Amino acid sequence: MKDTNYDLIVVGSSFASTFFLKKYLGKAPASARVLVLERGHLYPHPERVKEMRGEQTPYAALNPNYTDTFVNKSAGDKAWRFSIGFGGSSNCWVGCTPRFLPNDFRMKQRYGIAQDWPVGYDTLDPYYDEAETIMSISGPDDTPFPRKGAYPQPPHLFTSVDKLLHQKYGNLYINQPTARARTPVGSRNMCCVSSTCTLCPVNAKFTIENAGMGVYEDPRVELRYGAQVHHLTLAGNQARQVHFVQDGKEHQATADAFALGANAIFNAHILLNSGDANPHTGKGIGEQIGMQVSVYLDKLACVGGSTYVPANGYMLYDGDHRRDHAACLIESSNAPFVRMERGKWRDMAIFRMVFEELPHAHNYVAPSADRTKPEVHFQGPSAYVQKGIANMKQKLPGLFSCLPVEKIEFSDPLPTESHILGTTRMSSDPKAGVVDKHLIHHQYRNLFVLGSGSFTTYTPANPTLTLSALSLYAADQAF
Ligand SMILES: Cc1cc2nc3c(=O)[nH]c(=O)nc-3n(C[C@H](O)[C@H](O)[C@H](O)COP(=O)(O)OP(=O)(O)OC[C@H]3O[C@@H](n4cnc5c(N)ncnc54)[C@H](O)[C@@H]3O)c2cc1C
Numbered sequence: 001m002k003d004t005n006y007d008l009i010v011v012g013s014s015f016a017s018t019f020f021l022k023k024y025l026g027k028a029p030a031s032a033r034v035l036v037l038e039r040g041h042l043y044p045h046p047e048r049v050k051e052m053r054g055e056q057t058p059y060a061a062l063n064p065n066y067t068d069t070f071v072n073k074s075a076g077d078k079a080w081r082f083s084i085g086f087g088g089s090s091n092c093w094v095g096c097t098p099r100f101l102p103n104d105f106r107m108k109q110r111y112g113i114a115q116d117w118p119v120g121y122d123t124l125d126p127y128y129d130e131a132e133t134i135m136s137i138s139g140p141d142d143t144p145f146p147r148k149g150a151y152p153q154p155p156h157l158f159t160s161v162d163k164l165l166h167q168k169y170g171n172l173y174i175n176q177p178t179a180r181a182r183t184p185v186g187s188r189n190m191c192c193v194s195s196t197c198t199l200c201p202v203n204a205k206f207t208i209e210n211a212g213m214g215v216y217e218d219p220r221v222e223l224r225y226g227a228q229v230h231h232l233t234l235a236g237n238q239a240r241q242v243h244f245v246q247d248g249k250e251h252q253a254t255a256d257a258f259a260l261g262a263n264a265i266f267n268a269h270i271l272l273n274s275g276d277a278n279p280h281t282g283k284g285i286g287e288q289i290g291m292q293v294s295v296y297l298d299k300l301a302c303v304g305g306s307t308y309v310p311a312n313g314y315m316l317y318d319g320d321h322r323r324d325h326a327a328c329l330i331e332s333s334n335a336p337f338v339r340m341e342r343g344k345w346r347d348m349a350i351f352r353m354v355f356e357e358l359p360h361a362h363n364y365v366a367p368s369a370d371r372t373k374p375e376v377h378f379q380g381p382s383a384y385v386q387k388g389i390a391n392m393k394q395k396l397p398g399l400f401s402c403l404p405v406e407k408i409e410f411s412d413p414l415p416t417e418s419h420i421l422g423t424t425r426m427s428s429d430p431k432a433g434v435v436d437k438h439l440i441h442h443q444y445r446n447l448f449v450l451g452s453g454s455f456t457t458y459t460p461a462n463p464t465l466t467l468s469a470l471s472l473y474a475a476d477q478a479f
Contacts, residue, residue, distance in 0.1 A: 006035045006255040009242050011229045011270070013038040013216070014088025016450035017261030018208050019131065019468040021215045023475035032220045035253055037227040037244055039262070040064070040085030045203055045210065048091070052199050070265055071368050074378035079415040080287075082263055086225065087208035089263075089418070094197040095179035095205035096309055096331065097137050097465040099128050099145045101318050104459035111322040114358055117456040118428040118437035119473070121145070127469035127476070132177075134213060135206040135465070136185045139177035142170070144314045153182045156191070157306035161297070161349040161403060162332050165313065168402045172314040176331070177465075179206035180307050186212050195308040195335040227251070230371050231273035232258065232447070239274075239447040245372075257446045261471075264453030268365040268423035269374035271434075271441075271449070278443065280434050282366060284359030284422035286458050289326075289381045291389065292411040293351045293396065296339065298404040301346035305334035313351075315399050316392055317460065326355040326388030329460035349403070355388045356460040357381065359422045381413060389413070419463050424453040439474040448474055 008024060010017045013036055021034065028034075040063040047059040063085035072080065083092045102121035107113040125146070132139075138153035155175035158166060165173040180191040181204045188210055189202040203210055216223050226246050233241035239258045244251050260267040268282040305311075313330030321327075333350040363378045393410060400408070427433025430442035435454050441447040450471050452463040 005033075006253060007032045008034045008257045008259065009253055009255040010034065010036045010259045010261060011242070012088060012261035012263070012266075013086050013223065014090050014208055014261065014263070015464055015468045016263075016471050017259065018211070018213060018215050019134070019471035020259055020261065020448065020450055020475045021221070022134070022213050023472045024479055025215060025218050025220065027475070027479045028220065030220070034218075034221045035255070036216070036221060036223045037229050037242065038086055038223060038225050039228040041225045042086040042209070043091070045207070048199050049201060052201070069373065071373055071375045073375050075380045077415045078378050078380065080265065080376055080420055081416050081418040082265075082420065090207040091209070092198045093205070093418075093464060094308065096462045097132070097135065097177050097179050098312055098329070098461045099143070099147070099177070100459050100461050100466055101145050103318050103322075104457065104461070107322065107457045111320070113322060114457045115427060115432060118426055119470075124466070124469050124473060127472040128465065130472050131465055131468040134211070135179045135468075136181065136188070137177055137179055137465075138175075138182035140175040143174055143177070144171050144317070151177065153185070156180070156182050156310050157304060158310055159302050159305040159332065159334055159349070160300065161295075161302045162305065162311040164402055165311070165332075165400075169313065169315055173330075174312055174314075176307075176309050176312045178307060178309065180204050182306070186210065191307045193305070193307055193334065195333075197308050228372060229262070229270055231270060234274050234276065234444055234447075237443060237445050239441075239444045257448070259448040259450055261450045263451055264420040264423040265365055265374055265376060267449050267451060267453050269367065271424065272365070272367050272374075273371055276441075276443075278434050278441075280425060280432070282423050283361045283364045284425060285363045285365055285376060285378060285420065286357045286359055286422050287419045288357055288417045288458060288460050289355045289385045289389075290414045290417045291353050292414065293353055294409040294411075295349045295351065295400060295403065296406040296408070297347045297349060298406050299347065300404050302349040303346055305332075308334055309352075310334050316395060321391065322356075324387060325391050326357065326385045327460050328356075328388055328392050329354045353389075353392055354417060354460045355381075355385045355392075357421075357458045358384050359425060359456075359458065363422075365423050419452065421452045421455045421458045421463060424449045426454045426456050438477045439470060440478065448478070450474065
């Protein structure tokens, strides 16, 4: 290491860290010195594609398998999914990027549920714009959330079934806003509609590796791979030092400010290992609950979409029902399928129903005997979600009455939506959460805790656009 004292030390190199750094570097002086500690390594996209094709690549062994990095004590088949390495889960995400609705930030005020976020939609609006520009998001002009101007890329094409639903529901059934490119941009090709987005074969979705954000090429930034942070020294109202293992050796570094961007499981774990005594730290881990719905159609082939998830439906999302049961976001799916009946091969539409969840303290992250491996405890979907599912099953036949429906089949809830939320929740009142509206720890005033761990409530919309906008906002306000 060149030196051990930095202006800023950042942990992790995925969305939360990179968007924070992007804004920070735009404001910091030429003399600023930043250290980024990344547990994994760069696994370049072409090498990942080789592995996908069954070819050998030495990169395949560089990063740990995520299932080996924590102890899952969750009930049933509940899974938590993410990726370790440079760019984190940007390498395996699917690129669905809807904004939240304004009411998602004020669930208490509107529906008497959980807590309001200390930051509202209007405050985040310009940072949403900036994040959408950086990711070159494709989307429609008319959306259920307020948005000025056009998306950077035109919308993806609907399927034949989406068209009918859009005709009926207007801006409550829209082309999905997405980071799967509609048109080529930078080093990204246009979406190939193969629905293998967790490793896009044509590099169409936004990733930190293909982002061209200039963050890790900046001469002020020193990026260290294979550096696993296990705790911070916390003293008084400050974080003083970061402790990490690299090449089997212990290292420390000091800085004026620190930013944790290791995701909601590991951010909480690092804080707990550091002796953070905030009673909310690690508590309330959750995510949305998803389930698949297969709609069998009479003489209507579901064809024509230009991407994996071509549309989002908001008909069961916002409204007074959220006082009683969970909002549901409808995602249409364009993954290849065949209906196993002669002459009806394509006469079926598949949807994913995604339900919001509430934070509960009985779902939590805790340290384990191994200081590098957190435990994750989760008891299962709440009654709020179960009621949301029951409501969806009751309402769906009516909502889809504009389609020639033969029958509808519902799957069980899926093991994961791959979104990790809560554990360091944002609050106005320091007694009610872990970080303030600028994602600064309520007690340690030079410590940012980034990412979707900061979410106060768990709307059904995908989290990554919002967590990226929050990182831009936090760095903009603080520096
Ligand atoms: C299969 C899949 C599909 C998804 N699809 C979508 C989608 O369509 N839309 C959406 O909004 N979201 C999606 N997500 C979720 C999305 O990927 C995450 O919300 C997002 O990646 C979180 O960003 P992050 O920077 O907070 O954390 P992560 O992406 O989890 O990155 C954390 C980083 O920290 C590093 N790290 C971890 N621990 C340490 C440590 N102790 N020391 C140093 N470094 C450490 C990791 O290596 C990694 O680089 C998906 C996720 C998965 C897994």
